[in-house]
Amino acid sequence: MSKDPVETQALVRMADGTVKQKNLLTGTEVWTVPGRGHRPLTAPTQNVEPIDPDKHGQYCAFCQGRYLETPPEKARLIQDSDGHWQTLRHVPASELNSTVAEFRRIPNLFEIVSYNYWHLNHNHSPSENQHRHMAAYLADPIGYDHVMRVVKTRLMASGNSPEEVEQLDDSQLLPQATGFFAGGHDVIVAKNHYEPGAHTTAELASSGTLTPEEHFHYFDFTAGAMADLYTLNKDVRYVACFQNWLKPAGASFDHLHKQLVAIDARSVQTEAELQRLRKDPAIYDKIIKVAATRKLLLAQNEHAIALAGIGHRYPSVAIWPLGESYNPWEADPDQMRGVSDLVHAVHAATGRDVPCNEEWYHRPPDVPSPMRWRLLIKWRISTLAGFEGGTRIYLNTIDPWGVRDRLLPELHRLRDEGAIAAMRLGDECRITPADLH
Numbered sequence: 001m002s003k004d005p006v007e008t009q010a011l012v013r014m015a016d017g018t019v020k021q022k023n024l025l026t027g028t029e030v031w032t033v034p035g036r037g038h039r040p041l042t043a044p045t046q047n048v049e050p051i052d053p054d055k056h057g058q059y060c061a062f063c064q065g066r067y068l069e070t071p072p073e074k075a076r077l078i079q080d081s082d083g084h085w086q087t088l089r090h091v092p093a094s095e096l097n098s099t100v101a102e103f104r105r106i107p108n109l110f111e112i113v114s115y116n117y118w119h120l121n122h123n124h125s126p127s128e129n130q131h132r133h134m135a136a137y138l139a140d141p142i143g144y145d146h147v148m149r150v151v152k153t154r155l156m157a158s159g160n161s162p163e164e165v166e167q168l169d170d171s172q173l174l175p176q177a178t179g180f181f182a183g184g185h186d187v188i189v190a191k192n193h194y195e196p197g198a199h200t201t202a203e204l205a206s207s208g209t210l211t212p213e214e215h216f217h218y219f220d221f222t223a224g225a226m227a228d229l230y231t232l233n234k235d236v237r238y239v240a241c242f243q244n245w246l247k248p249a250g251a252s253f254d255h256l257h258k259q260l261v262a263i264d265a266r267s268v269q270t271e272a273e274l275q276r277l278r279k280d281p282a283i284y285d286k287i288i289k290v291a292a293t294r295k296l297l298l299a300q301n302e303h304a305i306a307l308a309g310i311g312h313r314y315p316s317v318a319i320w321p322l323g324e325s326y327n328p329w330e331a332d333p334d335q336m337r338g339v340s341d342l343v344h345a346v347h348a349a350t351g352r353d354v355p356c357n358e359e360w361y362h363r364p365p366d367v368p369s370p371m372r373w374r375l376l377i378k379w380r381i382s383t384l385a386g387f388e389g390g391t392r393i394y395l396n397t398i399d400p401w402g403v404r405d406r407l408l409p410e411l412h413r414l415r416d417e418g419a420i421a422a423m424r425l426g427d428e429c430r431i432t433p434a435d436l437h
Contacts, residue, residue, distance in 0.1 A: 009022050010023075010024055010286075010287075010310055011294055011310055016034065018033055021310050021311040021312075021396070022311050023310065023311025023312065024283055024287050024290075024310070025273050026272050027272070028311050028394065029311070029392070029393045030311050030312065030393070030394045030396045031395055031396070032397065032399035047201075048200050048201055050201075051199060051203075059193040060253045062193070062253050062255040063193050063255065064191055068093070068096070070104075070106045070150070071147075071150050072106075072107070072137050072143065072181070073091060073096075073101075073104050074105045074106065074107070074225075075089045075104075075105045075225075076104045076105070077103040077221050078100060078101060085102075085217055087224075090133045090136070090137070092136070092142075093143035094143070102190070102217065103188055103218055105186055105187070105221070105225050106187050107186060108183075109150065109154055110154070110157070111184075111185040113185060114179060115179025115182060115183040116179070118184060118232070119178075122233055122264065124233045124235075125182070126178060126181060126182035130181045133181050134177070134178070134182075137181070147174075147177045150177075150180070151173050154176070155176070184229055184233070184236070184261065184262030185259070186225055186229065188218070188257060188259075189257045190210070190218065192205035193205060193255050204256075205256055206245060206256055207243070207245070207256060207348075208344065208347035208349070209352060210256075210344065215341075215343070216340040216341070216344075218258075219336060219340040219343070220340075222241065222258050223328035223336065225260055226241055226328055227329035230262070232262050233262075236263070237264055237265050237366065238262075238270060238364050239262050240260065240261045240263060240360075241258065241260050241359075241360035242258065242357060242358060242360065243258045243259070245352075245355060245356050245357070245358070246355040246356075248355035248380050249356055258358070270364060270371075273371060274369055282433075285436060286433075287310070288305070288320070288431060288433050289432075291310070291431075292429075294401075295401075295404070296310070296400050296404055298317065298408065298426065298429075299345055299346070299411060299424065299426075299429070300423060300424045300425075300429040301338050301421070301422075302334075302338055303321060303322055303334060304319055304320060304338045305431050305435075306318070306319045306320075306342045306346055308401070312376065312378060312396065313378075314396060315378070315381065315396060315398040316377060316379070317346045317350075317376070317377045317403065318374060318375070318376055319342045319343050319346065319376075319377070320374045320436070321373055321374070323435070324437065325370045325371065325373065325436075326373060327363055328362055339375070341420070342423065343377070345414065345415075345420040345421065346407070347377065348419060349410035349414060349420075350377065350407070350410075351410075354381065355380040356378055356380055357376075357378045358377050359375065359376045360373070361376070372436070379398075381397065381398075382397050404426075411425050411426075
């Protein structure tokens with residue numbers, strides 16, 4: 001039987017050792033040149049200092065001691081005295097410190113797609129529930145002061161002088177707060193800035209330092225927020241979900257958080273994937289087949305598979321849910337836990353010192369094609385330069401086999417220590433394209 005040329009071209013090692021990759025979903029071309037992949041993933045951490053215990057909960061604006069520095073939260077996830085997890089919605093400002101939020105859903109202070117964008121371009125205005133939430137929050141004097149203070153902070157950060165802001169009365173400031181209650185860019189913030197028990201500033205709390213149980217709730221809470229943002233306005237066509245970890249990956253704070261952004265168009269990535277899926281309905285099967293036949297499988301459980309990514313600008317790991325396609329908010333608890341466990345394991349094996357992006361890809365609700373939910377974890381360890389800009393051929397310093405060889409020993413160690421959930425690793429994985437159906 002002749003080999004499928006699409007699969008053959010996806011990953012090729014040349015005679016000199018150069019590895020050429022082609023992303024089967026996007027067409028992106030990537031080369032890995034011999035000798036460039038032996039660098040360490042990160043430079044030694046600079047300026048490591050002891051943690052000041054007096055500043056616990058006060059390290060950045062996302063910390064639990066500074067709730068009033070971020071916009072009014074939409075929801076929080078807590079654990080009660082019996083260890084049960086529950087979601088609290090629209091907590092009044094006067095009660096913010098009555099419980100400890102394991103994860104919070106808050107509006108982004110500096111939106112990518114603003115409330116004004118939705119209001120002016122799509123006639124968006126607060127729903128009845130959003131109006132009630134805003135009215136109730138502002139009726140609390142602590143809540144009113146909180147909102148006014150955050151509005152002023154945003155105005156000054158946007159270039160207004162303190163004197164200019166102070167000249168504005170409340171009737172001018174209050175309309176600036178509407179987006180806090182009816183906007184479409186949210187942040188899911190984790191509780192801890194540093195790992196519990198940490199002694200130095202090098203011990204940041206990351207996705208990989210969460211327990212598998214904590215990570216599952218972080219994931220499930222995020223998926224619920226994504227579903228909710230699809231109801232923001234009838235013109236929402238896509239909700240982007242991503243996590244930037246550390247400043248080289250685009251993070252404003254070295255504090256664990258995800259972001260969700262409602263937009264009024266399908267993403268460029270979505271459109272490109274749809275075109276390839278229509279042209280080749282078996283494209284997902286081929287991706288899994290290439291990974292399986294080239295020994296690029298990393299980890300597997302009943303509900304998902306992790307594999308070294310092929311054809312990405314940065315060294316990457318892809319996590320694919322198994323079975324019939326579904327969207328994140330449609331996952332049942334076992335499916336969500338299966339996907340979460342693999343993502344958590346990859347973050348833990350990668351290490352908290354590696355800047356990375358976690359990107360979620362899913363099927364927009366108005367698309368009938370069976371696009372698959374999948375996640376990419378990209379190691380942001382190189383900088384794009386002139387060669388890439390001029391050729392649109394990207395130099396990735398680590399090829400997929402290099403990603404595999406760096407991660408598998410750590411995955412085995414973490415599994416042996418019980419730091420990650422039980423799963424099959426490397427050659428223990430058994431996957432066929434039929435597992436996607």
